Amino acid sequence: MDYVYGPGRNHLFVPGPVNIPEQVLRAMNRNNEDYRSPAVPALTKTLLEDVKKIFKTTSGTPFLFPTTGTGAWESALTNTLSPGDRIVSFLIGQFSLLWIDQQQRLNFKVDVIESEWGEGAKLDVLAAKLAADTDHTIKAVCIVHNETATGVTNDLSLVRRILDEYRHPALFLVDGVPSICALDFRMDDWGVDVALTGSQKALSLPTGIGIVCASPRALEASKTAKSLRVFFDWKDYLKFYNLGTYWPYTPSIQLLYGLRAALDLVFEEGLENVIARHKRLGQATRLAVEAWGLKNCTQKEEWHSDTVTAVVVPPYIDSAEIVRRAWKRYNLSLGLGLNKVAGKVFRIGHLGNLNELQLLGCLAGVEMILKDVGYPVKLGSGVAAASSYLQNNIPLIPSRI
Ligand code: PLP
Known part of the structure; x- marks a missing residue:
């Protein structure tokens, strides 16, 4: 039982602690x-x-x-x-x-x-x-x-x-x-x-x-x-x-x-496959952020992280409100902006025992929240960008080949 109940599963997308299989x-x-x-x-x-x-x-x-x-x-x-x-x-x-x-x-x-x-x-x-x-x-x-x-x-x-x-x-x-x-x-x-x-x-x-x-x-x-x-x-x-x-x-x-x-x-999955899966999750998330017209906090591609994406919000939005709404309305847990970037970024953690469809659920949630807080996002835009990349890149599950 959740300490504060919410129906269905909590979508845990903070960059740790993460889902336990x-x-x-x-x-x-x-x-x-x-x-x-x-x-x-x-x-x-x-x-x-x-x-x-x-x-x-x-x-x-x-x-x-x-x-x-x-x-x-x-x-x-x-x-x-x-x-x-x-x-x-x-x-x-x-x-x-x-x-x-x-x-x-x-x-x-x-x-x-x-x-x-x-x-x-x-x-x-x-x-x-x-x-x-x-x-x-x-x-x-x-x-x-x-x-x-x-x-x-x-x-x-x-x-x-x-x-x-x-x-x-x-x-x-x-x-x-x-x-x-x-x-x-x-x-x-x-x-x-x-x-x-x-x-x-x-x-x-x-x-x-x-x-x-x-x-x-x-x-x-x-x-x-x-x-x-x-x-x-x-x-x-x-x-x-x-x-x-x-x-x-x-x-x-x-x-x-x-x-x-x-x-x-x-x-069982293979360490190299685990690493490749994180690369896909990171890339799919970055494509969604781009499709929403938002910026990644990471300044250069060479530094992009495949385990967490910090998304910069426009100055008229408080990113903490995005995190609050995510939990209160959609049972989605996102990471807060910390210290210097508090209020300016929210974070999507995409690490650990996590698959691509779980990530798409999170991205769909983020789109709805962005709309809730007044950001002009086209619903489905980030999910479409991420899923068209993933559809081309997800291999067969290694242990099921
Ligand atoms: N180092 C990094 C990069 C982290 O992200 C964290 C926690 O999120 C820590 C250290 C601290 O770990 P802990 O909270 O388990 O003490």
Whole structure:
């Protein structure tokens, strides 16, 4: 039962938390278990092996923390850095802003490279900083792969290229919260030292697991990093990995079984097919926005996100009213504009276990709401643009061929 009832299904199109598939819900509907029995370590072992696949790493070491993306950030930073360390961080929207705030509160010296909201990371500024840093005082470069507030995706391969060009040893720390398992992400190929995600995004689980993956270099750095850490200390996990029992404290049994089911669904579809599906969902959404005559908050095509689209509304419309109406009238949940873009954009999340027809339902709802709030939209225009693209591009469902 909904806390505030609405008939039919809620159309959940916020960019996380996202829809949980039935298979995952059923897998989690189970009793607690003794996590010290042989069963839970055996299950955990498969999870640790299999999450590496979604990070595309063979050399990385994964950690499953009972936390959210914010806790995973803290784990990445405190295990690899010491107070006072100089780091470079890109501010491109609300989530990169929050990560920078955490970095500053943890006492790192942060060189903030700021962009207009809607633009990607200024990599030329990074290049200049690395070129000037011949003493290697910069200890880490931190970047949000996909900024959820503005729908901007950064090209991580370029960051790696710049680090290599200047032969700079800074650690490369990546927030992949709304990108890993939805967008192309290659931890090993791109030399990412710590990557992290949260269970409520592309994996389509409840909130509650922060997945952090550390490269061998990051593990090495953790041996000398002096930041205070207890709950998020990798060392405690590694100790229990070695013992074969895996958990330094009580895991959520239900979430572990949920993660098993979520990974099974990803592998059943095929990770590359999952990524291709997100590309289709992103492209279809952008075509609808264009057909409505509205602008994407993302300033350049190269930064377009395939997991979230932030739609700019005309100045005479409050985008928060669109979000309110969506929920009150159509049982559709859209994302609010945050901070600098509050009232100016609404967001359509298109990530996780989601298919094209679900998206078309959302787009039909958005059209009606736009009309409700006085925007002159032709009903069906966005749906037509999206569906004619999708009709030409949806492949057979991989597991049904
Ligand atoms: N990073 C990004 C890019 C996000 O979108 C979010 C949440 O939406 C977070 C970090 C924070 O994650 P959490 O809310 O799970 O702590």
